[in-house]
Amino acid sequence: AQSVTQPDIHITVSEGASLELRCNYSYGATPYLFWYVQSPGQGLQLLLKYFSGDTLVQGIKGFEAEFKRSQSSFNLRKPSVHWSDAAEYFCAAQYGNKLVFGAGTILRVKS
Amino acid sequence: EAGVAQSPRYKIIEKRQSVAFWCNPISGHATLYWYQQILGQGPKLLIQFQNNGVVDDSQLPKDRFSAERLKGVDSTLKIQPAKLEDSAVYLCASSFQGETQYFGPGTRLLVL
Numbered sequence: 001a002q003s004v005t006q007p008d009i010h011i012t013v014s015e016g017a018s019l020e021l022r023c024n025y026s027y028g029a030t031p032y033l034f035w036y037v038q039s040p041g042q043g044l045q046l047l048l049k050y051f052s053g054d055t056l057v058q059g060i061k062g063f064e065a066e067f068k069r070s071q072s073s074f075n076l077r078k079p080s081v082h083w084s085d086a087a088e089y090f091c092a093a094q095y096g097n098k099l100v101f102g103a104g105t106i107l108r109v110k111s
Numbered sequence: 112e113a114g115v116a117q118s119p120r121y122k123i124i125e126k127r128q129s130v131a132f133w134c135n136p137i138s139g140h141a142t143l144y145w146y147q148q149i150l151g152q153g154p155k156l157l158i159q160f161q162n163n164g165v166v167d168d169s170q171l172p173k174d175r176f177s178a179e180r181l182k183g184v185d186s187t188l189k190i191q192p193a194k195l196e197d198s199a200v201y202l203c204a205s206s207f208q209g210e211t212q213y214f215g216p217g218t219r220l221l222v223l
Contacts, residue, residue: 004153032210043115043202044154044214051210090153097166099144099212101153 002026002095006102013081014110021076021105023091032094033074035065038104039087047089050074061085083109113137115215117203123221129191132218136184136205142166144212145178145188146202154202160186161209193222 003026013019025031032051036044048059055067065076074091086109091102116135124130136143141162146154157176159166162183171178175194180186190197198221204212 034211036214041219043117043216044204046211046213049211092153094210097159097209098156101155103151103153 002028002031002093002098002100004091004093004100004102006089006091006105008105009103010106010108012108012110015083016080019076019078019081019085019107021089021091021107023074023076023102024072025074025091025093027072028095030067030069033065033067034092034094034099035059035063035074035076036090036092037061037087038090044090047076081107081109083111085109115203115205115213117201117215117218119218120216121219121221123223124193126195126222127192129189130193130220131187131189132201132203132220134186134188134203134215136186136203137207137213140205140207140213141183142206142209143180143186144204144206145186146204148200148202148217150199157188190220193220195222198222 005024034049035047038044047063048057050057050067088104088106090104143160145157148154157171158168158178160180163180178188200217202217203215206212
């Protein structure tokens with residue numbers, strides 16, 4: 001079955017430190033890939049997406065993600081984390097009509 | 112451009128009661144989705160509409176959940192009767208041609 005794995009349930013980083021959130025999708029034809037962020041009590045906001053072309057994609061709020069076909073990965077990165085980045089991050093893959101989400105990674109930022 | 116609107120934002124009901132959620136998608140978006148997000152999990156698709164037709168409702172518990180999109184714009188999701196395990200956030204999303212989905216703020220349901 002098509003699936004998305006986010007191996008880290010929680011991650012804590014210091015403000016100003018770099019961040020990488022991991023995401024792996026199940027093997028097969030490359031799906032469309034997305035990262036969404038969800039702040040407490042809010043809906044999901046799209047950070048960035050990958051359909052094809054350049055494997056390094058830029059998103060909002062200073063985030064970027066790199067698609068690596070050989071590793072079936074689409075990891076999210078940010079060079080310097082701000083306290084306002086504390087939220088839950090979801091990786092998602094679209095297979096045909098269906099968008100499949102990972103279980104999410106909760107990011108905590110310590111000052 | 113206005114985003115996806117949902118109401119109510121919060122709802123508390125007793126088990127066996129009924130509840131309805133409303134969604135208004137982004138103007139011009141033909142595809143509308145309802146998701147259920149249980150605490151600690153990613154969203155799970157319940158039903159997908161293309162205009163006013165159902166594309167996928169394979170994960171919708173049809174004995175208690177129903178959804179409609181009569182005029183191809185607004186949509187309503189209903190639960191009748193509710194169970195404790197229906198406590199979750201219900202997210203509505205829309206897309207123009209099925210590629211990028213944009214989400215509303217969600218309705219938080221607590222069933223007591």
